[in-house]
Amino acid sequence: MLTAMFLAALILITVHSQETEETITYTQCTDGYEWDPVRQRCKDIDECEIVPDACKGGMKCVNHYGGYLCLPRTAQIIVNEREEAAAESTSGRNNVIRRTPADPHRAPPNPTHQIQCAAGYEQSDHNVCQDIDECATGTHNCRADQVCVNLRGSFSCQCPPGYQKRGDQCVDVDECTLPPYCHHRCVNTPGSYYCQCNAGFQLASNNHTCVDINECDANNPCAQQCYNILGSFICQCNPGFELSSDRINCEDTDECRTSSYICQYQCVNEPGKFSCVCPEGYQVVGSRTCQDINECETTNECREDEICWNYHGGFRCYPRNPCQEPYVLTSENRCVCPVSNTICRELPYSVVYKYMSIRSDRTVPSDIFQIQATTIYPNTINTFRIKSGNENGEFYLRQTSAVSAMLVLVKSLSGPREHIVDLEMLTVNSLNYRTSSVLRLTIIVGPYAF
Incomplete structure (x- = not known):
């Protein structure tokens, strides 16, 4: 008998132990809760403590079962401890214990019991605290230019869109002074604004951006050619025509x-x-x-014993051997007086013939020709002068170095004409021996100045 009772008690304890393990070994919690190993149940996570800057815009953070709320700072919060305890006990996933949280607005068992509601709430016909809509009842103190917004347990006075609060008044926000809303021009209106575009532009579909109007595509206003530019257009005429005073039509021009x-x-x-x-x-x-036209390269009437010299507007024929007695030709255009001839002692040793062409409209003063010694002797001094051909003072000879000089035109020459200038270089050595050479420059002045 004792043995049977012991076995029955052992079976009962074993069964009871197994049922107990099935109801308390759940440690997973729903979102917003975490497992409390000490109290062996799920507890609410206070997001307002762990989430940095949880609420924006001056709102205050209020922790709630399984989450949090962002409410105005004037809002009053009513906490029901029975509801909080019930929420924590129901937060476990697949927990076999189910409890219904107590409704804080539900009437107590005793129907004759009067409840006391917080500010902003009132007792309903069902003996429940319900929010007072101050905006609907007209018990708010918002100004006529303000908008009443109902809150749980309170209300808020806000300014309508396009206005901002300054003290107790709502004043218009000048959107045109804020970061650019409009592409071109902004026009402020009470509580709003609108955008305008400059001439030649139109508002895009977003009513803010201005896009160019292509006047040439829309309705070509030009008589001949039209070119669109940013914000406008320009007209142009075909060659041989010019724009009239209206800048649109074209007229033939001389x-x-x-x-x-x-x-x-x-x-x-x-x-x-x-x-x-x-x-x-x-x-x-x-x-x-x-x-x-270089007639010397095309057609000319010069003989074989002549050379052709082209100048502006025409040509000249000069003898291939310009030397005259007692001079003899030694190279092209260079004549030398032999020292063996006694007549040569009183004459320049050499005469070189050069030709150049200038236009009659040559500006003055102007460097036109440089004379330079072909052979340089040691211990000699060279001087340069205009020997002949400058009776009217049209030229000036400027020495540029010990062996060179520049002929400068200082007066304009008219054409057509031929002007011959003799430039002489006098050489004196250390033994006072003197010799000279002449460069005979023939200047051909063209007949036209244009």
Whole structure:
């Protein structure tokens, strides 16, 4: 008998032990809760303590079962300890214990018991504390220019959109003084604003950005050619026409009257165009410029014993041997007077013939020709002078070094004409021995100045 009772008690204890393990070995909690190993149950996580800057815009953080709330700082919070305990006991996942939290607004068992509600709440017909909507009942103290916003247990006076609170008043926000809302121009209005665009632009679909109007595509206003530019357009005319005073229509123009420099020499007007002509001895290059024709390379009338020299607008024929007695030709254009001839003692040792061409409109003063000694002797002094051909003072000879000098034109020369200038170089050595050489420069002045 005792043995049977002992076995029954042992079986009962074993079964009871197994049932107990099945109800207390759950340690997983729902979101917003964590397992408390001391109290052996799930407890709420206070996010307001662990989440940095949980609420923005001046709102205050209020911890809630399994989460948190962001409420205005004027809001009043009513905490029901029975509800908190019930929430913690129901937070375990798959927990076999189910409890229904107590409703803080539910009437107590005794129907005759009167409850006391917090400020901003009132007792309902069902003996429950309910929020007072001060905005609906008109018990708020918001100004006429403010908007009442109901809160749980309170209310807030806010300014309508486009206004800001300054003291107790709502004043208009000038959006045009804030970071740019508009692409071009901003127009402030009470509580709002709108954007405008400059001429030649229109508002995009976002009512803020301004986009260019392509006037040439929309409605071409130009008589001939239209070019769109940012915010506007420009008209242009075909060659031979010019814009009228309205800057839109085109009129035929006499190009020859518009400028005296349109052609280098002479302009001939034609319908819708013009042409340039050049004087005799020149040809048109690039439709406007006159270029000298080198007759020496094309056709000329010089004999075999002559050389052809081209100048601006024409050419000249000169003898291949320009030397005259007692001079003899030693090289091209160079004549030497032999020292064996007694006549040569009183004459320059050599005469060199050079030719150059200048235009009659050559600016002055102007360097035109450089004379330089071909042979340099030691212990000698060279001096230069204009020997002949400068009776009217058109030239000046400037010595540039010990062996060279520059011929300078100081007065304009008219053409066509041929001007011969003799430039002499006098050489004196240490033994006072003197010798000279002459450069005979023939300057051909062109007949036209243009």
